[in-house]
Amino acid sequence: MSDDKKKYPLNLPDTTFPMRGDLAKREPLMLAQWQAQQRYQRIRKAAAGRPKFILHDGPPYANGDIHIGHAVNKVLKDIIIKSKTLSGFDAPYVPGWDCHGLPIELQVEKKHGKAIPASQFRELCREYAKEQIERQKKDFIRLGVLGDWDRPYLTMDFRTEADIIRALGKIHERGYLYQGRKPVNWCLDCQSALAEAEVEYEDKVSPAIDVGFEVKDKHAVEKAFGVSLPGSDKVYAVIWTTTPWTLPANQAVSVHPTLQYDLIRTEKGYLILAFDLAAACLNRYQLSGSNDRGDGLAATCYGAALEGLPLQHPFYDRIVPVICGEHVTLEAGTGLVHTAPAHGVDDYVVGQRYSLPNENPVGDDGKFISTTPTVGGAPLAGVFVWKANDIVLQAMEASGHLLHQEKLKHSYPHCWRHKTPIIFRSTPQWFIGMEQGEGEPLRVLANKAVEQTEFFPSWGRARLEAMIKNRPDWCVSRQRNWGVPMPFFVHKETMALHPRTPELLEQVAKRVEQSGIEAWFSLNSVDLLGEEAAHYRKLSDTLDVWFDSGVTHYAVLAKREGLRVPADLYLEGSDQHRGWFQSSLLTGCAINGRAPYDALLTHGFVVDGNGHKMSKSKGNVIAPQKILDTLGADILRLWAASTDYSGELTISDEILKRVVESYRRIRNTLRFLLANIADFDVNRDAMPVEQWLEIDRYALALTQKLQEEVCGDYERYEFHFAVQKLLGFCSEDLGGFYLDILKDRLYTAGENSKARRSAQNALYHIAHSLARLISPILSFTGEEVWATLNGKDDASVFETVWYKLPDSGLDGAAMSAWSDIRAVRDQVNKKLEEQRATSAIGSALQAEVDVYAPKDIYELLARLGDDLRLVFITSRANVHLREGELEIKVSPSAHAKCERCWHYRSDVGGDAAHPTLCGRCVSNLYGNGEARRYA
Structure with missing residues (x-):
């Protein structure tokens, strides 16, 4: 720089706010500072007395490192909590963890083996859960999520375990709990029942077979079809199934009462098949037949006419009836359904109506029990269910009952943990009944509650309604070790619950509150029952972990100071319509007669840049830890906020690069604002808005419009729209227009001139508004801006509310x-x-x-x-x-160029004392200064 240029000063920007965010390095330092200052507690203190907003944290499972889906979930919750705080609410955030259940048991077994005393095993599970919680907590905090991390709720806290038992007691008292023997989802690897939310559907290849059940009363067939059958030909009711191993448990064949069925004469005898499926079936069996009533040998009737028809079981000496069921469809098969009440929910329901036996020949391990009869002379006892398929097929092929077999690829339920096929298996379990209750049935209450709930996005309502409409009773018992017990005493002969069950549950809960679930497992029944202990059996079942998390509205929201039921919002991934949203809804309705939430927000899953699900085997996993260590939390937060979470959230290195560019645009804008108000003192330099230059008032009006719209986006949880508007404001309204024009005035006008102070007044208000608007999303950057604005590091933007901008006065x-x-x-x-x-x-x-x-x-x-x-x-x-x-x-x-302002003006050199300056610069430096009105 020449000597001449040095003597003509400019009002150059000046700020300690760095151009480079350097987030990966700077954010951990800020976190340490926040923790030392007890920032969350200070925010709570500042918000005390305001209206409450309660977002209840759906507890992640305490197992393994967090993945990108966890990060999205926590960031969305944090954005809402912070935006509500700035909106004038007291919005506490109490994080939680789900701590019981099989995944933790499997990890402990893997490390320590199975030959461990049960009490020691449970203690190891508790220690493992603690370790996992600390690992996950560290990453959640690193995301910039503010919350009561020193006092989270854990489903394994003694008090919470006790209140889970109390919640069970409430549901029992209201008549929703019952014991029954029903088919449940059963994992052969877990050797335990599974909740609906623990079941995934994957493709599986199964043997699909058509089997003829011989009708034992030919006259009944003639009566049903209104025909006379000559000769000695046999009549078969033909079923189709993809689970041959369930045929030993067959107790009936179901038909639909209003569907039409044909009696068809074939080379194999007379076959009963659904009218609409008959042609396809005959083609499959490679048989010719006639269903032409003109020959007098075949006929059609409705399914109801077949009810009670006696059939011979294909390989057991057992007569089974034809029964009517609404569950029978024409989607596949023959229109006649093999019915085994021990192995299917529909089968069980229709079996109850007809009082069919509910005998389950399969043990916990998936093998047939020792009393299972042979099939065609081949033993089934001790045989695994999948291997039993071949034995059943061979027996029926030998006996002539098998009309057709093929391999079928179809969607089949799998265990979400083991990724292995499950079975339906009837076992003695405890259920929350959907059609039960002391008042309205639970299903009715749940449907009403869904109607009264607000959904984001709105399609979530129809999804949850459909699930409630079709869901079976909830099996809440599990045969596991690490879980909250079902502390019941049942009579050894009648299986009835002890008449003092409510009182006993409270006594157990008090003990659990002092020493955890071990208080039940180590309890001597005599301590509570006295002499009655000889007549009662102490249950060893534990509760479904979905019950644990599902009653946190009772165990946490209703019990913890500063929280309440109902919560304003539950927020989780779309899979939780069948998980936590539903378990919370059912328990809330059972205990309080309403949902424990006023609104539900659902976000989609994270996929890679090609829209594919992330998996280690594909090598397309993007770990949040890597983003935090390289780019910083604010980049991850900005990506999460800028993506429409109502669908799948796409992430890739290329997408993150674009997010970084967006972040730089916002940061550079903020830096410009801060750098150009460094010498501005609002107490000294504030001007009435009506004295501002008009373009400054226009910028103020644009800011007001932005603030109203972005606050509305936060209110509607439409964060991607908020990001779009913030980026548009920074790049177009400010960077592409206002600030571009403003540079000349800021740098060249007199330091204390009205023109420059007008600009600084506008920038001051814009900076204060923008600092708040970005902070729910860019929390680290927002706090950094706030510290620069206020000149002190211990101030938090979240101790304030949305900025009150002055009126621009522009119409x-x-x-x-x-x-x-x-x-x-x-x-x-x-x-x-x-x-x-x-x-x-x-x-x-x-x-x-x-x-x-x-x-x-x-x-x-x-x-x-x-x-x-x-x-x-x-x-x-x-x-x-x-x-x-x-x-x-x-x-x-x-014209010549002014060396100070770089304008080409005819009056450059007009003042001999300053030959390189234009008249405007001479006036700004040594005279009264230029006069501006508009820009």
Whole structure:
């Protein structure tokens, strides 16, 4: 820099706010500072007395490192908590963890083996869960999520375990709990029942077979079909199944009462098949037949006419009836359904109606029990169910009952943990009944509660309604070790619960509150029952872990100071319609007669850049820890917020690069604001808005509009729209227009001039608004901006509320005028670019612009006078009245360049004392300063 330039000072930007975020390094330092300052507690203190907003944390499972889905979930919750805090609510956040259950048992077994005393095993499970919680907690905190991390709720806390038992007692008292022998989802690897939410559907290849059940009463067939059957041909009711291993448990064949069935004469005898499926079946069996009533040998009837028809079991000496069931469809098979009440929910329901036996020949391990009869002379006892398929097939093929067999690839339920096929198996279990209760049935209450719940996105309502409509009773008992016990005493002979069950449950809960679930497992029944202990059996079943988390509204929200039921919001992934949302809904309705939440928000799953599900085997996993260590939490947060969470959230390295660019745009804007108000003291330099230059008031009005819209987006949980508006404001309204124009005034006007102070007043208010608006999403950056604005590190933006901007005083006409000016400016910029491309000019300041405009635009531009060139950022700008379309002409300036402001002006050198300056700069430095009104 020359000596001449040094003596003509500019008002250059100055700030400690760095251009580079360096987030990966700076954020951990900020976290340590927040923890030392007890920032969460300070925010709670600042918000005390405000209206409450309660977001209840759905507890993640305490096993393994967090994945990108966990990160999305926690970031979305944090954005809501922080935006509600800034909206004037007291919005506490109490994180939680789900701590019991099989995955933890499997990890402990893997490390320590199975030959461990049960009490020691449970203690090891507890220790393992603690370790996992600490690992996950560290990552959640690293995301910038503010919460009561020192006092989270854990389902394995003694108090919580006790309250889970109390919740069970409430549900029992209200008549929703019963003991029954019903088919449940059974994992052969877990050797335990599974909740609906623990079942996934994957493709499986199964043997699909058509089997003939011989009708033992030919006269009954004749009566049903209204025909006379000559000869000795046998009649078969034909079923189709993909689970041959369940045929030993067959107790009936179901038909639909209103479907039509054909009696068809074939080479194999007479076959009973559904009218609509008969042709396909005969083709499959490679048989010819006739269903033409004209020959007198075949007929059609409705399924109801077949009810009670006696059938011979294909390989056991057992007569089974034809029964009617609404569950029978024409989607596949024969229209007649093999019915084994021990191995299917529909089978069980229809079996109850007909009082069919519910005998389960399969043990916990998936092998047939020792009393299972042989099949075709081959033993089934001790045989695994999948291997039993071949034995059953061979027996029926030998006996002639097998009409067809093939391999079928179909969707089949699998255990979500082991990824292995499950079975339906009837076992003695405890259920929460959907059609039971002391008042309205639980299903009715749940449907009403869904109607009263707000959903984000709205399609979640229909999904949850459909699940409630079709769900079976909830099996809440498990045969596991690490879980909250079902502390019941049942009579050894009658299996009835002890008459003092409510009182006994409370006594057990008090003990568990003191020493955890071990209090039940180590309990001597005599201690509670006295002499009655000889007549009662102490249950060893544990509760489904979905019950644990499902009653946290009772065990946490209703019991913890500062929280309440119902919560304003539950927020989880879309899979939780069948998981936590549903278990919470059912227990809430059973205990309180309503849902424990007023609204549900659902987010989608994270997929890679090609839309594929992430998996280690595909090598497409993006770990949140890697993003945190390389790019920083604010980048991850900005990605999560900028993605429409109502569908799948796509992430890739390329997407993250674009997010980084967006972040830089926002950060650079904030840095400009801060750097140009470094010498601004609001107490000393504040000006009434009506004294501001008009473009400053216009920028204020744009900020007001932005704030209203972004706050609305936060209110509606539409964070991607908030990000779009913030980016548009920073890049277009500010960077592409206002700040671009403002630089000349900020740098070259007199330091304390009205023109510069007007700009600084606007920037001050914009900075305060923007600092708050970005903070729910860019929390680290927001706090960094706030510390710079306030000049102290211990201040938190979340101790404030949305900024109260002064009124710009501009009406709609003025706003419209500036929009039109911007439109003309855009056209001027295009012309300037064309001139640059031909090297006719270098910078825009080297140009002079003439605008030929019709009257309305002419008046708009002419009103600005000499300020028009400052809006165009050219050295001269004239506007000329003309009829017709707008025309813009650009020419290079013939004048000298002012070395201070870089404008090309005719008066450069007009003051001999300052030969390199224009008259404006001389006035700004040594005179009264330039006069501006608009820009």
